[in-house]
Amino acid sequence: MVQHKKIYLSPPHMSGNELKLIKEAFRDNWIAPLGPHVDAFEREVAAYAGVKGAVAISSGTAALHLSLIYLGVTTGDIVFCSTLTFAASANPILYQRALPVFIDSEPDSWNMSPQALERAFEHYKMKGQMPKAVIVVNLYGQSANMEAILEICQRYGVPMIEDAAESLGASYKGKKSGSFGKFGIYSFNGNKIITTSCGGMVISDDEEALAKIRFWASQSRDPAIYYQHSELGFNYRLSNISAAIGRAQLRVLDQRVEKRREIFKSYYQAFSKRDGIKFMGEPPNCHSTRWLTALMVDSARTGVSFIQIIQGLAELDIEARPVWKPMHLQPLYKEYSYFQHSEEGSVSDLLFQQGLCLPSGSSLTKKDIERVIKSISEILRTGHKY
Numbered sequence: 001m002v003q004h005k006k007i008y009l010s011p012p013h014m015s016g017n018e019l020k021l022i023k024e025a026f027r028d029n030w031i032a033p034l035g036p037h038v039d040a041f042e043r044e045v046a047a048y049a050g051v052k053g054a055v056a057i058s059s060g061t062a063a064l065h066l067s068l069i070y071l072g073v074t075t076g077d078i079v080f081c082s083t084l085t086f087a088a089s090a091n092p093i094l095y096q097r098a099l100p101v102f103i104d105s106e107p108d109s110w111n112m113s114p115q116a117l118e119r120a121f122e123h124y125k126m127k128g129q130m131p132k133a134v135i136v137v138n139l140y141g142q143s144a145n146m147e148a149i150l151e152i153c154q155r156y157g158v159p160m161i162e163d164a165a166e167s168l169g170a171s172y173k174g175k176k177s178g179s180f181g182k183f184g185i186y187s188f189n190g191n192k193i194i195t196t197s198c199g200g201m202v203i204s205d206d207e208e209a210l211a212k213i214r215f216w217a218s219q220s221r222d223p224a225i226y227y228q229h230s231e232l233g234f235n236y237r238l239s240n241i242s243a244a245i246g247r248a249q250l251r252v253l254d255q256r257v258e259k260r261r262e263i264f265k266s267y268y269q270a271f272s273k274r275d276g277i278k279f280m281g282e283p284p285n286c287h288s289t290r291w292l293t294a295l296m297v298d299s300a301r302t303g304v305s306f307i308q309i310i311q312g313l314a315e316l317d318i319e320a321r322p323v324w325k326p327m328h329l330q331p332l333y334k335e336y337s338y339f340q341h342s343e344e345g346s347v348s349d350l351l352f353q354q355g356l357c358l359p360s361g362s363s364l365t366k367k368d369i370e371r372v373i374k375s376i377s378e379i380l381r382t383g384h385k386y
């Protein structure tokens with residue numbers, strides 16, 4: 001019989017102030033979508049990210065969808081997208097009946113490879129078919145190589161959307177993750193570093209663009225007395241209740257970042273010296289949130305595969321997960337083009353073959369972490385027992 005509680009990968013972690021703000025919303029009967037908490041949450045996130053404005057959206061996926069629509073992405077258009085990510089980064093490309101082209105990771109940051117991006121641009125430029133947008137994902141709390149990627153995008157004159165769903169609170173050269181692209185998007189899904197249960201945000205310095213996105217997200221109602229619509233609308237707004245939760249969460253974001261970095265440090269101290277184990281790095285100038293602690297396990301050297309570790313931990317009521325399965329390997333996306341980091345092979349394929357994420361929630365106790373570390377040590381020691 002298992003005597004202990006289950007340890008989850010990244011569960012929601014409330015600060016204690018959420019109910020107070022929710023009660024405020026109830027007291028004033030602001031239960032509908034929109035309301036004062038939404039406006040305040042938008043202002044506060046924009047100020048945190050250091051951008052001019054933000055629009056609260058019902059999810060990170062919807063935030064990406066509206067960003068693509070603003071950039072004019074439509075049937076048959078090409079959109080470049082990081083391959084190593086969650087499907088939500090790429091799905092909005094298909095919502096618009098556009099064609100994703102997937103870009104490999106670089107070994108240092110695990111994020112989009114500038115070399116692969118450059119080759120993809122050269123290829124499509126020769127074909128006379130430039131992409132409408134580039135979606136760059138910041139994986140597991142770490143910014144991609146923004147300087148190199150932005151230089152390439154600007155040289156080819158193509159706007160960049162930063163999928164910062166996993167990297168709220170991170171920075172690159174002192175500037176907040178999410179603030180580099182034409183648009184940045186955040187997610188407040190239950191597993192993210194802060195949550196509104198479900199929700200997202202588009203941020204930008206282009207306030208006119210944000211006004212348009214706000215209009216589309218709230219059903220594109222023309223300013224008329226009767227219900228009139230000249231454009232296709234969406235029901236993509238965040239509720240005032242969710243925004244109340246988000247405001248309380250935002251106040252503790254920096255603490256959450258510190259806690260997740262400490263958790264990473266504990267795992268790193270325990271396992272980084274082992275032959276065959278390699279943690280996701282933190283390139284110079286990057287301040288990662290370590291949203292999830294991710295590492296590679298080379299079974300030829302450890303004697304145990306990452307799958308065995310995940311299964312072994314599951315038997316001990318501890319949730320670990322493989323790294324994202326790259327989009328170019330997904331049944332849904334396998335017919336689309338893919339550009340790998342170098343001729344030597346695909347970096348994201350290797351990360352997928354060896355990578356796993358360990359429990360990283362900011363509510364984990366010291367004891368929980370010790371239990372995870374002990375369990376992994378045991379699995380590594382006993383090899384194929386699990």
Ligand SMILES: *Cc1c(COP(=O)(O)O)cnc(C)c1O
Nearest residue numbers: 059060061086088089165187189
């Ligand atoms: C979670 C996530 C999303 C989607 O956000 P939702 O709010 O769940 O729609 C998009 N991209 C990445 C990389 C994510 O991890």
